[in-house]
Amino acid sequence: MPAMGNARVEDVAEGTVDQLLSVAERLFAERGVEQVALTHIVAESGQKNRSAVHYHFGSRAGVLAAVMNRRLAPINARREALIDALPQEAAPLDIVRATIAPLGLAVVEAPWGADYLSILAQVTFHPRLLGEQGVDDALLSGIRRTKRRLAQVVPHIATSFVDQRLRWLIDSVVFAMARWARDTPKARQTPAAMAALIEQLAAYGAAGLLAPDPTPGDLKP
Template sequence: MPPNAEETCRRLIASAERLFAERGVDGVSLREINANAGQRNTSALQYHFGDRAGLLRAVLARHQPGIEEHRHRLLDACRPGSLRDLAAALVRPEAAKLADGRDYLRIVEQLVQRGQPAADPGHSVNRWRSMVASRLSPEAIRLHQRFMAIRVTYVELARRASAPPARSEELFTSHLIDVVTAVLAAEVSEETAALMSARDAGSR
C-alpha cells in the first residue's frame, strides 16, 4: 500500500517540532528528522516541504492560527489606555500553548532571540506593536521597549516550557503579564535619556 501523504507530513512535522525544540532549529539535520519520523525514503522531507525553512513554516503553522485568533480577540477587547490589557493580549495566547505546544514555545523563543520571528503584515503581533506604540513615549519607542516586552515573554515561556508541566499555569501567566506590563510602563530615566542623546550626537 502506498504511504499516506497526509500521515507522512504529520509525522515529519511532529518529528521536526520535537527535535528543533530539543537541539535547536539549526542543530539537527534534515536526514535525522526524516529518519526519526520513520521515513525510509530519504527524500520524503524535501518532497513535502522543500527545505528546512519550509519545514519550519509547517511546524509554526500547526499552532499559529489559534494564537492569531485568540490575540486579535483580546486586542479587540482592550480597554483604552490599559497597558495590562495589551500585555495580556501578547502573553495569554502564547501561554495557552503550555497546555499543548511546549516544543513550539521553545522554537519560537529561538527565532525571537535571533531577531527573526515568523511574521507577515497581517500578523497579530504587528497589530499589537501598533497599539502599544500609541501608549509609549518617543524615547521608549527608540529604546525598543516593545521588542523587549516580546523577548521577555518568549524567554520566560520557553523557560517554563522546558520545565515539567505544572498543575496550573494561571499564576505564572498572570505574573508574566505583570512583568510585561512593567516593561511597557517603565519610564525612561534622565540618565538613560542623556546617554541616548550622547549616542545619537556621536553617530552624526
C-alpha cells in the same frame, strides 16, 4: 471515482506533512534546531521515502518555518481575539497582557506549547536559522495591532521607542516563558501558575514601555 481517488491522495499527503512537522517540532525542541538534520526527521517519522522532507519543504529552514507557522496561526488568532475584546481606552498593561498571554496559555493548554516556546526562543536568539524563509507575515497581524494600540495610548513616547521596546519586551517574554516551561516541574505547570507569570511579565513590560527616555538631551537625535 477519479475525484475520490484524488481526495484520498491529498489526505495521504496532508497526513504525511502533519506527521513530518510533528516529528520535526519534537526534535527541534529536544535536540536544538541546529542539531537536527532532514535525515533525522525522516528516520524518526518512519517515512520510507527519504526525500519526503526535501520534497515538501526544501530545506531545514523550510521545515522550521512550516513548524512555526502551524503554531503561530492559533496563537495569532487568539491574540487578535484578546485585542478585539479590549475597551477602546485600554491601558498599556491591558494591551501588553493581551499580546503575551497567548504564548503562555499555549504552554499550559496545548500539548505542543512547550516545544513551540523552546523553538521560538532558539529562533529569537538565532534568526538566521530561518534563512530567507521567515514566518508568514499575515500571522504577525496581532503584533502590528499591538503597536497601533500602544501608539494611541502613549502618544508622548516616540513611535520608534515603542517599536524598539516592544521588540525587547517580546524577546524577553519568549525567553522567560521558555525557561519557565523547561524548568518548572510538570505538576506545577498549572493555569493559575501561568496566569501569575503572565501578570508579572505584563507589569514588567508595561513599565518598560512607559519608562522615560534616559538619553541625555545633548545626545538625542
